[in-house]
Every structure is written in structure tokens, then in C-alpha cells.
Amino acid sequence: MQDYQKRLALNLMAYAVQKDIQLEQLGSLAGIDLIEVKNEASPPLTTKQINDLWLNATELSHDPLFGLHFGESMQVAALGIVGELIRHSRTIGEALTHAATFAHLITDVLTMDVNSSGQSFAIRFIPGVNSQEKSPLVFRQMMDFFMAFTLHEVDGLILKKIQPTTVRIPVETSALPEYERVLRCLSIQNATDYMMEFDSRYWDEPILTADYELQAVLLRKVSAMDEAYSKTKLLSERINNFLLANAYLGLPTLDSIASNLNVSSRSLQRKLQEEGVTYQQLSDSTRKSLALHYLESGQYPVKEVSYILGYNELSAFNRAFRRWTGTTPVSYQKGQLSPL
Known part of the structure; x- marks a missing residue:
């Protein structure tokens, strides 16, 4: 049986690398042997180790909203078998019901309740017994994580960005703009409970059925390269990692990447310039790689490929593809599918 809490911890450490945290330092502070924890046969992590991992990741990242940003970046595929079950559900309602059913396998900090009635449905995140009192900071980071992750996992299931009609969460005024950005809701209510409400049409x-096989390959590639990234420290590589993992929803803006990495947009541009690359070049490279794959597979019409890659107009995709390859997407696809 998979250890889902350990899987989440490993994904947290992978994200910590993107935040420029030394894994050796994080592991030492949390009392975790990095080699042993990767071994599936190793013992489960203790509650103290998991709490220390969250506490020190938050502190070392200098990001008080670490959990919120981690949830924004993580993909449902990272949950293993549970993620596969969610991803292969028939509808959003069914997927969320599965997620609520198996939430206890991933954490004991909270449970989820999904209720549909009338014109809306709501997802409530219910604190576990004494979880808030035991470690308030860890509790809050994990509640932020699961709310952001749940919203963004739905994106990956239907290939569109949905918006809650209402969010209830304890939030300080200074942090409100970032919660509004990540949770995509301008109706955030400062409350003592944790809830997201959506229009019933979803x-x-x-x-x-998107090309999840490609996504799995890309995510495995990202995971395998984490160690190399921690050594090279190249910002462009970490951003490329993030873009590959999220590209099927349309590429995020430079401002979104900067917020996720806890730096200003201007600082991000300057650091990339020092590495001899621009964000536009990185995003173009990712789009080109995925466009070629989708067209070569023969499973998607050009218009759908354009939509998946985040182009609002087919003409914009045609211009970009001609710039990359010297031909049109239609001509390229016909050439790939023509019999020898």
C-alpha cells in the first residue's frame, strides 16, 4: 500500500528545491534522511517529522504563504493511485467526492466534505481533532495547501480555469490580494471556517481526455531532474520545470511565476537576463515542444491544440507555429500522418 503522507512530503521537498531551499538543510532540520525517505520500504514519517518539514520549509523559503503557493503548483498526478482515481472519474462532482473520501489517507490535519444542492456546491475543509492547537502554523499552511490544490486540480481535469463564487477562510488584509489571485475569487470572506463554493454548472x-500520458512523462522528468536542479541553481531550469508541469492549462504569466517563487517580477526578469534567457523564450520553447507532440500524436485537431496551449485565437497559434517551424500546424500534422 502506498504511503500517501510520505508521497506528499516528497513533493513538498521537490517544491522546496524550486524555492531555492537546500534539501540537505531542510532534511537535517526536519530529522529526515533524504536517501531513506525515498525508499518505499522505509518506515512512515512521524507526525513530528512532517510538522518540522512544513515549519522549516516555510521559514527557509521566507514565504509566509508557502502552503498556498505549494498547492497552486502541485499536480493531481503527484498523489499516485488516489490521483489516478480522481483523474479518471467521469465528472467533477464524482472526482471531488473521491477526493473527499480519500483525504484521510493523505493527511490527518483535515477531512473534506462535498455537498451539492440547488444552484451551487460547496467544499468544506474540516480541521482534524486538536490539529489546530497542536501546531497552528503547520495547520494553516496545510489548510492553505489543500484549498489551493483542490481548486487547481479541477483545472487539470477539465482543462479550464474555474472560479469559486465564494471563499471563506481566515485571512489578514495584507495577504488578501494573493489569496484572491491564487484562489481566483474576489468574494473572500474573513471567517473561522474553510470553504469554497462553486456554481452548480461545474x-x-x-x-x-487530455494527453495525460505526456503529462506523466513530463512530471517524471521533472522529478528525476530535481537533484540536478538543486546543484545547478539555475533559475531558468526551475522555471522550465514549472512550465512543463503546468503547460497543459496554458502557460502562466511572468507575474504568476514570480509570485509562486516569492520574488518580484522585475527581480525575476533581471535574474533570467543574467542567465542569458527571457521568460518569453522559456514559454515559447515549452509551447513548441508540446505543440509538436500533440500534432504528431494525431489525436487532436489543430484548434484543440491551440486551446490547450493557451492561445485565445487560432491565428495567433498559426503565426507562432510558423515562426518555430516555417510551416503551418495543419501542414505539419498532415506531413506527420501521411503514409510513407
């Missing part, structure tokens, strides 16, 4: 939204 409940029966069918889960689309």
Missing part, C-alpha cells in the same frame, strides 16, 4: 462537467 458539478456535472465531464472530465476531458
Whole structure:
């Protein structure tokens, strides 16, 4: 049986690398042997180790909203078998119901309740017994994480960005703009409970069959390269990592990347310039790689490929593809599919 809490911890450490945290230092502070924890046969992590991992990752990242940003970046595929079950559900409602059912396998900090009625449905995140009192900071980081992750996992299931109609969460005024950005809601209510409400039209939204095989390959590649990234420290490589893992939802803006990495947009541009690359070049390279794959597979019409890669107009995708290859997407696809 998979150890889902350990899997989440490993993904947290992978994200810590993107935040420029030394894994050796993080592991030492949390009392975790990095080699041993990667071994599936090793003992489960203790509650203290998990709490120390969250506490020190938050402190070393200098990001008080570490959990929120971690949830924004993580993909449902990272949950292993549970993620596969969620991803292969028939509708959003079914997927969220599965997620609520198996939340206890991933954490004992909270449970999830999903309720659909009338014109809306709500997801409530219910604190576990004494979880808030035991470690308030860890509790808050994990609640932020699961709220952001749940919202963004739905994106990956239907290939569109949905917006809650209402969010209830304890939030300080200074942090409100970032919660509004990540949770995509301008109706955030400062409350003592944790809840997201959505329009009922999303409940029966069918889960689309995208190229998840490609995504799995890319995510495995990202995981395998984490150690190399921790040594090279190249910002462009860490951003490329993030873009590959999220590209099927349309590439995020430079401002979104900067917020996720806890730096200003201007500082991010300057650091990339020092490495001899621009964000536009990185995003173009990712789009080109995925466009070629989708067209070569023969499973997607050009218009759908354009939409998946985040182009609002087919003409914009055509211009970009001609710039990359010297030909049009239609001509390229026909050439790939023509019999020898």
C-alpha cells in the first residue's frame, strides 16, 4: 500500500528545491534522511517529522504563504493511485467526492466534505481533532495547501480555469490580494471556517481526455531532474520545470511565476537576463515542444491544440507555429500522418 503522507512530503521537498531551499538543510532540520525517505520500504514519517518539514520549509523559503503557493503548483498526478482515481472519474462532482473520501489517507490535519444542492456546491475543509492547537502554523499552511490544490486540480481535469463564487477562510488584509489571485475569487470572506463554493454548472462537467500520458512523462522528468536542479541553481531550469508541469492549462504569466517563487517580477526578469534567457523564450520553447507532440500524436485537431496551449485565437497559434517551424500546424500534422 502506498504511503500517501510520505508521497506528499516528497513533493513538498521537490517544491522546496524550486524555492531555492537546500534539501540537505531542510532534511537535517526536519530529522529526515533524504536517501531513506525515498525508499518505499522505509518506515512512515512521524507526525513530528512532517510538522518540522512544513515549519522549516516555510521559514527557509521566507514565504509566509508557502502552503498556498505549494498547492497552486502541485499536480493531481503527484498523489499516485488516489490521483489516478480522481483523474479518471467521469465528472467533477464524482472526482471531488473521491477526493473527499480519500483525504484521510493523505493527511490527518483535515477531512473534506462535498455537498451539492440547488444552484451551487460547496467544499468544506474540516480541521482534524486538536490539529489546530497542536501546531497552528503547520495547520494553516496545510489548510492553505489543500484549498489551493483542490481548486487547481479541477483545472487539470477539465482543462479550464474555474472560479469559486465564494471563499471563506481566515485571512489578514495584507495577504488578501494573493489569496484572491491564487484562489481566483474576489468574494473572500474573513471567517473561522474553510470553504469554497462553486456554481452548480461545474458539478456535472465531464472530465476531458487530455494527453495525460505526456503529462506523466513530463512530471517524471521533472522529478528525476530535481537533484540536478538543486546543484545547478539555475533559475531558468526551475522555471522550465514549472512550465512543463503546468503547460497543459496554458502557460502562466511572468507575474504568476514570480509570485509562486516569492520574488518580484522585475527581480525575476533581471535574474533570467543574467542567465542569458527571457521568460518569453522559456514559454515559447515549452509551447513548441508540446505543440509538436500533440500534432504528431494525431489525436487532436489543430484548434484543440491551440486551446490547450493557451492561445485565445487560432491565428495567433498559426503565426507562432510558423515562426518555430516555417510551416503551418495543419501542414505539419498532415506531413506527420501521411503514409510513407
